Amino acid sequence: MSKKQEQVSVFIMGKKFMVPAASTIMSALEYSGFQLKRGVGCREGFCGACATVYRLKDDFKIRTGLACQTVVQEGMLIAQIPFVPAVKPVYDISKLEPTITIFKQLYPETFRCLGCNTCSKACPQDIRVMDYINAVERGDLAKAAELSYDCIRCGMCALRCPAEIGQFNVAILAQRLYGSCLAPKSKEMIERVEQIRKGQFNEEMAAIKATDKAALKKMYYERDIEPGESV
Amino acid sequence: MYPSYMHESLKLVEQTRPARLKIAREKGRSKIFPSMTAEEREDVLHKFHPDYKKDAKHAVRIGPNAGEEITTEVADILESWPRINPDTFEPMLKKPDMETDVLVVGGGSAGASAALLAEQTGARVLLVTKLRLGDSNSVMAQGGIQAAVNPQDSPVRHYLDVMGGGHFDNKPELVEALAMDAPLVVEWLTELGVMFDRLPDGKLKTRHGGGTSRTRMLSCKDYTGSGILRVLRDEIECRNERIRVMDFTPAVELLMDAEGRVAGAIVQNFETDEYFIVRAKAVVMATGGLGRLHTQGFPTTNHYGATCDGVVLGYRAGAKMLYMDSVQYHPTGAVYPEQILGFLVTEKVRGLGGQPVNKEGNLFVFPLEPRDVEASAFIRECLERNNGIATPSGQQGIWLDSPIIEELEKPGTIERELPAMVRQFKRFGIDITKEPMLVYPTLHFQNGGLDVNAQCETNIPGLYAAGEVQGGTHGRNRLMGNSQLEITVFGRRAGKFAAEYALALKKELPLNLDHVRAFSKEVQKLGIDRSRVSPILLPDYIPSHIKEKQMTSHYLGTVRG
Structure with a gap:
C-alpha cells in the first residue's frame, strides 16, 4: 500500500483500524482483514445485506446506512447488523x-404506528416509510405499494421502530396485492x-428454427426497427 | 462532483446537446447514428473486445471439454483441487443427513423459480444457497425483462433478435423456449404480484434495449430484478411446508450413484463449518455467473457470490460446458467516483434516449448496438482514438449524457424511471438529471455455462442447470432483458422437469464420490499446487499486508481452512 494514501482511523465494533480515507465502510472492513460472509451482498446498494449502524465522532446520533454505499469518516464507530428478525x-x-382487513389479521402491529417517523429517518433509501405504513392504515394499498417500491429490505426501519412493526414485510404484501389484484x-x-x-x-x-445461418443473417440485417420513441 | 479538470469536457457535452437533441427529434432516435454493418461489427469486436485479447483464453486440459479454449480464469478454477477429501467423506455417504426429491443450489431468481415449480409439480424441495435467499445477480438487474407482448411484436421476432445479438451461435431450442415462454412468465409473475410498469389502461410499458427490433423491454422502474425476486422469495417463504431453505450453505461437491446419475451434494454450513450429506433424486444447479473471478482484471457489476461454483461442480461430475470462452463486458460501468468503480449503469439509460459521447461531446456509435459491439466501440474510442476522459485514478471513460433524456421525454422522467441510478450517484454528489455519468465497460455476465437442452437437462442424468450457469441461450453475447427472462423461463423449466424426473425415479443406489477422486488424479498429473482449490466460494479481497500477518497454514480458495 502506498504510504501517501490519506488514511483515517475508524472503530470497527470498538476496535481501532487505519483505513484509506476514500473507503466505503465495506472496503474498510476488508482492508482491515475481515473476510465478510454476512453483512455483504451485491455491493452496489440493491440487496440490503449490509445494513450498518454508526456514530460519528463527537456526535450523539445513531446513524444508519449501507456499508457498500457509505464512505468512512475520521473517528467513525461502526457495527454491522447481520440479520433482522421480523x-x-x-x-x-x-x-x-x-383490503385493509387482511393487514389487520396478518400484521396487526401495523396499526400501532406512533407517527414518530423514525423509520423514514432510518431508511438508507430515503423511502417515506411512515407514509406507506399510514397508507396501509387507510387501506390505500396502491399508494403503499408505490411509496415502498424502492425498499431493499435492509430492515433498519423495523429495528428502529418503537411500535415494533416489520415494515418491509408489510410492504411486500401491499406490493403483491397491488400487482396481482x-x-x-x-x-x-x-x-x-x-x-x-x-x-x-x-x-x-418451426420455420425460422429451420432457417440456415446465411438466410437468417439476411433476415436479421434487413428487419425493420420500430421507432418506439416513447410509450 | 467532478474534478475541475473535467469541466471543459463537460461544457462541450452541454454545447453539443442541442444539436444532438434536434437530430433525435427530427430523424428519430433510431437514426441518430448509423448502426454498424455485419462487417463493421466483426471488425470492432476482433480488434477491441476483451475476449479477443492475447491470454484471454487457454485450452482446459482435463474434463469433458479437454482441449477446448476457454476463459483463462475459468480454466484455472477447473484445473484445481476439490475442497474436500473424498476418502474422509466416503463413510458419511451411507447415512445422509438430509433427503429430498429436488435439491436446488442457488438462491437467485433461477433457483427460486425452480423451487416453486418443483414444489408445484409435487416434489419435496431443499434449496441451499451460499449467502441469503435472494443474494444473487438477479436482484441487481435494473433495466428490464424482454417479452413479446405487443401486437406489433411476436415471439418469432424476439427469436430473430436474440439470434442476431448472439451472432447466430445460440442454441435454437433454447432461444425458442426463451421467446415462447416469455409472455407466459410475465403472466405468472403478474399473478404472483410483480408490479410491472404500466400505462393507466393496464398496457405494459415497453421500450427498446440494445439489439431489439420492437419495443419489448418490460420493467419495474430500474429495480426490475429486485421487483421480481422479492416476490419469488416471499412466495417461497409462504410455501415453507414443502420448500426448505438453508441460507449460508454452499454446495461444495456433487454426489453420484453407481449408475452415473447425480444424486445429491455435500453442503457446508458456512458459519459453523459443518458438512452435510444431502441425498436428492435430482439437482438443479442455479448458482449464477463468474463476475467475481475478475477476468482480465476488470471490475464487475456482479454480486459478491458470483464465483462460478456451479460450473466447477458440474464439470467435475462430467457435465459438458458450452461457450465458456465468452464473457460479457457491459458497455456502461461507472468509472467515477472511485467508490462505485465497475457498478452497473443500466442500459435503460440509453433505452430512454441517453447518448454516449466522447470528450468533445460527440456521438461516435449508435447507442443501442448489441452489448459486445457497443462495449468494443467504447474501448476503441478511448484506446485507439484517444477520445476518452481520464479519471484521477488513471481509468478512461466515456460520457453517458443522461440529462438529454429530460428534454427528449419530459422533465421528471429520470427521477421516475431511474430512481436507483439517481440515488447511486447522488450519494457521491452527482446529479444525473443535470450532469452526465462517466462510464467504461465492466465485467457483467457469463455468456457460456453448462450445456443444457430446453428441459434444462445436462448430459449427466439427474443434473439440471438454469440461469446464468447454463450456456447456449445467448450464443456469445446476451442482449439486455434476456437474463431476467432466462432465469425465470429456465428456472421454471428446470424445476418442473427435475421434479418429474425425481418423482418417476424408483430405485435409489448407494452414493459415491468416485468422480471427485478421478478428477483429483487428473489434477495431480498436471502438477497443480495443493493451494489451488475450487469452488472458490468467495472472492479474495484481504490485502496482502494482512495476509502476511495471518500465518495461516493453508487457504482453501479464499476461505481459511
Whole structure:
C-alpha cells in the first residue's frame, strides 16, 4: 500500500483500524482483514445485506446506512447488523382480498404506528416509510405499494421502530396485492398468452428454427426497427 | 462532483446537446447514428473486445471439454483441487443427513423459480444457497425483462433478435423456449404480484434495449430484478411446508450413484463449518455467473457470490460446458467516483434516449448496438482514438449524457424511471438529471455455462442447470432483458422437469464420490499446487499486508481452512 494514501482511523465494533480515507465502510472492513460472509451482498446498494449502524465522532446520533454505499469518516464507530428478525406470516396470495382487513389479521402491529417517523429517518433509501405504513392504515394499498417500491429490505426501519412493526414485510404484501389484484390488467398480454397457448406461432417458429445461418443473417440485417420513441 | 479538470469536457457535452437533441427529434432516435454493418461489427469486436485479447483464453486440459479454449480464469478454477477429501467423506455417504426429491443450489431468481415449480409439480424441495435467499445477480438487474407482448411484436421476432445479438451461435431450442415462454412468465409473475410498469389502461410499458427490433423491454422502474425476486422469495417463504431453505450453505461437491446419475451434494454450513450429506433424486444447479473471478482484471457489476461454483461442480461430475470462452463486458460501468468503480449503469439509460459521447461531446456509435459491439466501440474510442476522459485514478471513460433524456421525454422522467441510478450517484454528489455519468465497460455476465437442452437437462442424468450457469441461450453475447427472462423461463423449466424426473425415479443406489477422486488424479498429473482449490466460494479481497500477518497454514480458495 502506498504510504501517501490519506488514511483515517475508524472503530470497527470498538476496535481501532487505519483505513484509506476514500473507503466505503465495506472496503474498510476488508482492508482491515475481515473476510465478510454476512453483512455483504451485491455491493452496489440493491440487496440490503449490509445494513450498518454508526456514530460519528463527537456526535450523539445513531446513524444508519449501507456499508457498500457509505464512505468512512475520521473517528467513525461502526457495527454491522447481520440479520433482522421480523414477523412473517404464511399466506396464499391468490386467496387474499386486497383490503385493509387482511393487514389487520396478518400484521396487526401495523396499526400501532406512533407517527414518530423514525423509520423514514432510518431508511438508507430515503423511502417515506411512515407514509406507506399510514397508507396501509387507510387501506390505500396502491399508494403503499408505490411509496415502498424502492425498499431493499435492509430492515433498519423495523429495528428502529418503537411500535415494533416489520415494515418491509408489510410492504411486500401491499406490493403483491397491488400487482396481482389491483393493478389494471394488460389486454395485450392476455391475448398474447392465449395465442401462444393455442399454438399460433408454432409453425412460424418451426420455420425460422429451420432457417440456415446465411438466410437468417439476411433476415436479421434487413428487419425493420420500430421507432418506439416513447410509450 | 467532478474534478475541475473535467469541466471543459463537460461544457462541450452541454454545447453539443442541442444539436444532438434536434437530430433525435427530427430523424428519430433510431437514426441518430448509423448502426454498424455485419462487417463493421466483426471488425470492432476482433480488434477491441476483451475476449479477443492475447491470454484471454487457454485450452482446459482435463474434463469433458479437454482441449477446448476457454476463459483463462475459468480454466484455472477447473484445473484445481476439490475442497474436500473424498476418502474422509466416503463413510458419511451411507447415512445422509438430509433427503429430498429436488435439491436446488442457488438462491437467485433461477433457483427460486425452480423451487416453486418443483414444489408445484409435487416434489419435496431443499434449496441451499451460499449467502441469503435472494443474494444473487438477479436482484441487481435494473433495466428490464424482454417479452413479446405487443401486437406489433411476436415471439418469432424476439427469436430473430436474440439470434442476431448472439451472432447466430445460440442454441435454437433454447432461444425458442426463451421467446415462447416469455409472455407466459410475465403472466405468472403478474399473478404472483410483480408490479410491472404500466400505462393507466393496464398496457405494459415497453421500450427498446440494445439489439431489439420492437419495443419489448418490460420493467419495474430500474429495480426490475429486485421487483421480481422479492416476490419469488416471499412466495417461497409462504410455501415453507414443502420448500426448505438453508441460507449460508454452499454446495461444495456433487454426489453420484453407481449408475452415473447425480444424486445429491455435500453442503457446508458456512458459519459453523459443518458438512452435510444431502441425498436428492435430482439437482438443479442455479448458482449464477463468474463476475467475481475478475477476468482480465476488470471490475464487475456482479454480486459478491458470483464465483462460478456451479460450473466447477458440474464439470467435475462430467457435465459438458458450452461457450465458456465468452464473457460479457457491459458497455456502461461507472468509472467515477472511485467508490462505485465497475457498478452497473443500466442500459435503460440509453433505452430512454441517453447518448454516449466522447470528450468533445460527440456521438461516435449508435447507442443501442448489441452489448459486445457497443462495449468494443467504447474501448476503441478511448484506446485507439484517444477520445476518452481520464479519471484521477488513471481509468478512461466515456460520457453517458443522461440529462438529454429530460428534454427528449419530459422533465421528471429520470427521477421516475431511474430512481436507483439517481440515488447511486447522488450519494457521491452527482446529479444525473443535470450532469452526465462517466462510464467504461465492466465485467457483467457469463455468456457460456453448462450445456443444457430446453428441459434444462445436462448430459449427466439427474443434473439440471438454469440461469446464468447454463450456456447456449445467448450464443456469445446476451442482449439486455434476456437474463431476467432466462432465469425465470429456465428456472421454471428446470424445476418442473427435475421434479418429474425425481418423482418417476424408483430405485435409489448407494452414493459415491468416485468422480471427485478421478478428477483429483487428473489434477495431480498436471502438477497443480495443493493451494489451488475450487469452488472458490468467495472472492479474495484481504490485502496482502494482512495476509502476511495471518500465518495461516493453508487457504482453501479464499476461505481459511
